[in-house]
Amino acid sequence: MTELVGAEVVIKALNDQSVDHVFGYPGGAVLPLYDELFKNNNAPQHILVRHEQGAVHAAEGYARSTGKPGVVIVTSGPGATNAITGLTDAMMDSVPIVCLTGQVPTHLIGTDAFQEADTIGITRACTKHNWLVKDPNDLARAIHEAFHVATSGRPGPVVVDIPKDIQFADAKYVPPAELKYENYKPQVKPNIANIEEAIELMGNAKRPVFYTGGGVINSGPEASHLLKELVLLTGFPVTSTLMGLGAFPSSDKNWLGMLGMHGTYEANLAMNECDLLINVGARFDDRVTGRLEAFSPLSKKIHVDIDPSSINKTVPVDVPIVADCAYALESMLMLWKSKGHKVDTKDWFDKINEWRKKNSLDFKNSTKLIKPQFAVQRLYELTKDKDVFITTEVGQHQMWAAQHYHFNEPNRWMTSGGLGTMGYGFPAAIGVQVAHPKSLVIDIAGEASILMNIQELSTAIQHKLPVKIFILNNQYMGMVRQWQELLHGGRYSHSYTHSLPDFVKLAEAYGAQGIRAEKPGELDKKIIQMIDSDLPVIFDCVVDQNENCYPMIPAGAAHNEMLLGEKEDDHEVSDEGKVLI
Amino acid sequence: MIKIKKEETESHTISILVDNEAGALARVIGLFSGRGYNIESLSVAEIDQDKHKSRITIVTNGSMMTINKIKSQLERLIPVHSVNDLTSEGPSIEREMALIKVVCSKSDKEEVIRLSEVYRAKTVDTTQDSFIFELTGNIEKINSFVDLLRPLGLEDISRTGLAAVTRGSK
Numbered sequence: 127m128t129e130l131v132g133a134e135v136v137i138k139a140l141n142d143q144s145v146d147h148v149f150g151y152p153g154g155a156v157l158p159l160y161d162e163l164f165k166n167n168n169a170p171q172h173i174l175v176r177h178e179q180g181a182v183h184a185a186e187g188y189a190r191s192t193g194k195p196g197v198v199i200v201t202s203g204p205g206a207t208n209a210i211t212g213l214t215d216a217m218m219d220s221v222p223i224v225c226l227t228g229q230v231p232t233h234l235i236g237t238d239a240f241q242e243a244d245t246i247g248i249t250r251a252c253t254k255h256n257w258l259v260k261d262p263n264d265l266a267r268a269i270h271e272a273f274h275v276a277t278s279g280r281p282g283p284v285v286v287d288i289p290k291d292i293q294f295a296d297a298k299y300v301p302p303a304e305l306k307y308e309n310y311k312p313q314v315k316p317n318i319a320n321i322e323e324a325i326e327l328m329g330n331a332k333r334p335v336f337y338t339g340g341g342v343i344n345s346g347p348e349a350s351h352l353l354k355e356l357v358l359l360t361g362f363p364v365t366s367t368l369m370g371l372g373a374f375p376s377s378d379k380n381w382l383g384m385l386g387m388h389g390t391y392e393a394n395l396a397m398n399e400c401d402l403l404i405n406v407g408a409r410f411d412d413r414v415t416g417r418l419e420a421f422s423p424l425s426k427k428i429h430v431d432i433d434p435s436s437i438n439k440t441v442p443v444d445v446p447i448v449a450d451c452a453y454a455l456e457s458m459l460m461l462w463k464s465k466g467h468k469v470d471t472k473d474w475f476d477k478i479n480e481w482r483k484k485n486s487l488d489f490k491n492s493t494k495l496i497k498p499q500f501a502v503q504r505l506y507e508l509t510k511d512k513d514v515f516i517t518t519e520v521g522q523h524q525m526w527a528a529q530h531y532h533f534n535e536p537n538r539w540m541t542s543g544g545l546g547t548m549g550y551g552f553p554a555a556i557g558v559q560v561a562h563p564k565s566l567v568i569d570i571a572g573e574a575s576i577l578m579n580i581q582e583l584s585t586a587i588q589h590k591l592p593v594k595i596f597i598l599n600n601q602y603m604g605m606v607r608q609w610q611e612l613l614h615g616g617r618y619s620h621s622y623t624h625s626l627p628d629f630v631k632l633a634e635a636y637g638a639q640g641i642r643a644e645k646p647g648e649l650d651k652k653i654i655q656m657i658d659s660d661l662p663v664i665f666d667c668v669v670d671q672n673e674n675c676y677p678m679i680p681a682g683a684a685h686n687e688m689l690l691g692e693k694e695d696d697h698e699v700s701d702e703g704k705v706l707i
Numbered sequence: 708m709i710k711i712k713k714e715e716t717e718s719h720t721i722s723i724l725v726d727n728e729a730g731a732l733a734r735v736i737g738l739f740s741g742r743g744y745n746i747e748s749l750s751v752a753e754i755d756q757d758k759h760k761s762r763i764t765i766v767t768n769g770s771m772m773t774i775n776k777i778k779s780q781l782e783r784l785i786p787v788h789s790v791n792d793l794t795s796e797g798p799s800i801e802r803e804m805a806l807i808k809v810v811c812s813k814s815d816k817e818e819v820i821r822l823s824e825v826y827r828a829k830t831v832d833t834t835q836d837s838f839i840f841e842l843t844g845n846i847e848k849i850n851s852f853v854d855l856l857r858p859l860g861l862e863d864i865s866r867t868g869l870a871a872v873t874r875g876s877k
Contacts, residue, residue, distance in 0.1 A: 250734060251741050255785040258729070275785060309726070310785050435779035438772065 132262050132293040133162040136226065137169050139269040142302055145170045145197050147188065147560055149181040153201025154241055155228025158293035160199075170197070173560055173589055176581040178205050180553035182212020182283075183579070186221045187557030190540045191515055193346055195222040195276050196557065202228045203241030206287075207248065211547060214252040216283040218544025219369060220344055222276040223283035225253075226269075231291035232260055245287045254282035259289070262297035270302040279312030280433040281344055312432060316449035321457045323445045324404070324428045328458075329467035331402035333474045334362045337385065337414075340369030340543070341407020341431060343536045345451035350374070350536045352455035353406065359462060361471050363478060365393035367408045369543040372533035382478065383487070386414040387679050388525040391486035392478055394677075394685040397422050399477070405429045407451040410441040411544070412706070420684030430454040486677045486690055487529050496646050498523065498598045498669040502530040502570065505596060508653050514566045515558045517541065519551040519575030522604035522675045523597075527570040549578030552595060556582055559591040566594070566657060573599040573666075574623050583636040586662040594656050594663045597629060600671045608674045613699055633664035642666040681706035716768045718747065719794040720801060720871050721777065726786040727753050727761040734784050735763055744769060744777055748803070748846065750868030760788070766846070766869050793871050801871040805849045810837045811860035819859050826852045837862070 130138065136159055140148070148170050152160045163169045175181040178200045185196025200209050206227045216223045230239040246258045255275050257268040265288065272284045328334060336357060342349045350373045357364055357380050364374045365382040374381060383390035385397055397403065403425040408414070410429075415421040418440060427443040429436075430451055437446040447454050489499045502523075516531055517540040518524040524541055533539050540558060542550035555569040569576075576597055586593050598604075606621040630640030639661045643652045649667075656663045676691045682703025725731045732751055739746050748766035753759070767777060774792060781790045793799040807828070811819050823830060823840050826848070832839035842852055846869060853864060 246730060247733070250730070250737050309788075433783070435776065435783050437779075439776060442772070 129296055130299050131158075132265055132288065132295050132297045133158040134166070135262075135265045135297045135299050136269065136288070136293070137162050137166050138299055139266050140170055140197065141168055143270070143273045144194075147171050147173060148197045148199050149173045149175055149184045149188070149557065150199035151175055151178050151181060151201065151205060153205050153228060155202035155205075155230060155290045156199060156293070158290065159226070159228070159288075172199075173556070173585065175553065175585050177579065178208035179211050179549065180556070180579050180582045180585065182209050182216065182223060182225065183547075183550050183553035184557035184560070184582075185223050186212065186216050186219075186550075187517060187540050187554030188561045189221050189223065189557075190343075190554075191537050191558040192561045193537065195224050195273060198223060198225040200225065200227055201241065202230055202245065203243045206243055206245040210248065210252060211545075213249060213283045213285070215542055215545040215547045215550060217252050217254070219542065220281050220340060221283065222281035224269075224272050224276050225283060225285045227285055227287045228293075229258070229287045229289040232289045233291070235289065245285065249285045252283070253285050256285040256287065258287045259292050262292050262295040265292060265297050266300045267305060270300070270305055271307060273302075274307050275310055278310065279314075313434075313448050314432065314450040314453055316430075316447045316454045316457050318457065320445055320447045321454070321461055324447060325458060325461045325465060325467070327402055327426055327428065327445065328360065328362075328404065328462065329465060329469065331469060333400045334360070334402040334404065334469065334471070335382075335396045335400040336362055336364040336404045336406060337366070337397065337408055338364060338370045338373055338406045339367040339408025342370055342373035342451045345407065347536055349407075349452035349455060352452060352459060354378075356455055356459050356462065359459070360467075360469060362404070362469070363396055363471075363475070365389070365396065367411065367414055367543070368528055368541060370408060371528060371539045372536045375534040376532035377534055384528055386411075387416070388529065388675055388677065390529075391484045391677055391688060391690065392481040394679065394688055395481045396478060398685040400425045403427045405431075405443070406455065407431065409436045410439065412440075415441065416679045417682055417684050422685075484690065486688075489673075489676075489691075491646075492670065493646060495670040496643065496649060496667060498526050498600065498673055499530050500646060501596075501598060501649060501667050501669060502526050504649050505568070505570070505653055506531045508650060509566060509568065509657065512566050512657070513562075513564070514538070514568065515540070515555075515562060517551040517555040517558060517567070517569045519569070519571045519578075520546045520548045521572045521575060522600075522608065522673075523570055523572040523575075525605075525675045526598065531570070548575040552576060552579050552593070553582045553585075555593045555595075556586055556591055559586075559593050560589070563591075568594045568596055571595050571597045572604060573597050573601065573626055573629070574603045580632070583633070583638055583662060583664075587637045592660055592662050594659075594665060596656070596665045597667055598669050599626075599629070599666050600669050600673065601626060602671060605675070611674070612680065613704060629664045629666035633662075638662040638664060640664050640666065642668065644668045714770045714773075716770055716773075718766060718768045719774045719792055720799065720869060721765045721767060721781070722791045722793050722871060723763040723765065723781055724788040725761050725763060726788070727759040728786055731761065731786040732763065734786065735765075735781065738780055738784065739765075739767070739777075742780065744773065748868045750870055764869050764871055791873070793873060796873060798874040799871050800874060801845050801869055802843055803846055803849055803867055803869045804841065804843045805853070805864060805866045806831070807840045807842060807853060807856065807861070808837060808863040809840070809856055809860050810862045812836075815859045819856065822852070822855050822859075828852065
């Protein structure tokens with residue numbers, strides 16, 4: 127044990143947790159900590175953001191592209207409350223975040239002091255756990271525990287609230303090796319009886335399908351590798367959630383594309399008609415299941431999840447497997463091999479190939495207007511051979527990116543799936559670029575979303591992070607407009623983005639580069655110009671304003687009630703569907 | 708018209724062992740309010756001073772699927788050590804204590820005393836025109852005593868919430 131002051135303990139704890147970068151914003155209640163960041167040569171590199179929400183999203187991008195926890199430092203009161211959206215986003219998408227918040231000194235807590243907020247109370251619902259440190263000798267333990275909780279089991283955000291007097295006080299330092307974490311020991315290895323049951327079902331399946339999710343990516347690259355091997359061996363088709371894209375290579379012949387509300391026809395029909403559904407690290411989200419009563423009605427269901435509370439939450443399953451995906455996949459692989467199972471999937475694939483012929487992601491291209499899908503396709507073709515990371519904001523552009531940009535590796539795709547946070551993608555891209563300074567990092571954005579955290583362009587310039595923002599600019603909050611068209615009689619209430627800035631000039635005002643493309647013919651040349659730039663770039667891609675995102679399972683409908691495109695006039699949505707989001 | 712669906716519910720007693728630390732109760736209660744579960748009764752007290760453990764007993768209602776969800780959600784909380792659904796796990800002893808004040812006219816006095824004897828309530832305070840009864844029993848027993856006293860001058864009630872343990876050697 128070493129005697130230090132609280133602020134020194136924080137830095138030492140971060141060192142012992144191998145933290146290289148922190149994202150943050152200073153303020154009154156964290157001044158001792160910032161003083162330590164200034165003085166201490168061992169302090170992690172600090173990335174100054176322009177809004178605390180940006181700090182958390184940047185840490186999320188950092189975490190999801192590296193598998194390491196993202197670390198955030200913000201001040202008390204408004205610093206902490208501004209971080210809430212990011213923490214909730216990380217909670218929903220299971221991203222490991224350690225957020226250190228300043229707090230007013232202990233003797234002022236509860237007095238409505240300047241910049242006081244009940245951070246612990248406010249963040250209780252949007253963190254996996256949180257700690258208020260009232261004794262300086264508890265500080266080291268709290269921080270180490272915070273890292274342990276954030277990164278083990280189902281990952282998630284945690285908050286350590288540190289009053290200012292604690293940062294100044296003498297404090298004992300305890301290294302992580304001396305601590306035992308009795309309270310939190312999640313189950314990571316599967317129960318073998320469950321694996322046996324699962325393999326038995328798999329060996330006898332006629333129409334099986336793997337439905338994989340973000341859990342495979344959170345489990346680490348080994349899990350993706352094992353998934354590939356299991357698919358190769360079984361010959362089963364694979365679909366994935368939005369969060370799981372990249373865990374299985376999209377170039378593989380067994381890949382069905384993404385499933386769910388804007389997933390492919392073949393993926394959703396396979397879910398509807400399969401006789402065995404093998405869920406690995408996904409959580410039967412409502413975007414995926416559609417109407418629950420009609421969800422995958424013919425199948426037996428296996429569910430691998432590290433979080434027991436995810437199992438039987440909305441969809442009752444036949445074989446629950448509580449485990450880390452990698453351990454579960456490893457056991458399944460071993461048992462499948464030793465049993466020598468062989469499943470003939472030819473008839474099943476014949477059916478799938480019929481569905482594939484629908485070509486559900488197809489769209490009518492134009493020579494006059496840039497179609498947003500075409501823009502994403504060109505971006506993909508021109509960047510796919512590079513070391514590239516993609517983030518997105520939320521809305522139509524996000525779905526087009528998921529449909530038309532393809533991934534063959536995990537950790538390359540960062541999007542806000544659960545919370546659906548507009549303004550996520552750009553700061554997340556900044557975090558990715560911090561972790562991968564030499565890589566190409568592109569935020570596929572909408573013109574409405576990007577304005578929610580545009581101030582972070584200043585961060586990108588300051589830290590020389592040449593992030594590319596590829597805006598599909600249709601001047602509408604496109605997904606809102608699409609729903610208003612389909613559900614509200616085309617009354618476009620407040621979804622037109624009036625008075626947009628000139629994005630080229632906006633980029634230049636920050637010291638970044640601005641590029642605009644308005645015609646399909648100039649797209650390639652300008653995308654290459656964007657890729658070649660050493661600066662952050664705003665690419666204002668002016669696209670068809672009226673394009674809708676298809677295919678689509680309307681709210682409250684079943685997988686086999688998909689709309690494939692504009693041609694269909696059966697846009698009827700049930701009353702029950704209208705109340706859904 | 709859009710109908711709001713109601714599901715069949717049943718009442719369950721859930722016993723939760725937690726670390727007695729600041730905010731532990733708030734985490735448990737916040738889970739119930741945040742996810743829209745009901746609390747019919749709640750009691751909490753420290754049961755092991757050396758190990759800083761508290762017992763929270765909650766009576767809630769919901770479908771069996773909801774009850775199981777409540778259980779696994781509670782188990783996710785870091786300060787929670789164990790969660791037992793006493794209603795599902797077999798017979799248990801459940802008791803609640805209530806202090807009941809009755810202010811009554813002379814003519815009702817006899818009936819009030821008679822009822823207290825029938826229910827074996829202890830009289831802990833008495834004046835010319837009032838009684839305070841202490842009654843221990845299961846929820847139904849207390850409810851029915853209170854219902855009978857209501858027309859006879861029931862003035863105030865304070866209840867502890869349910870305490871429960873499983874029967875037998877387990």
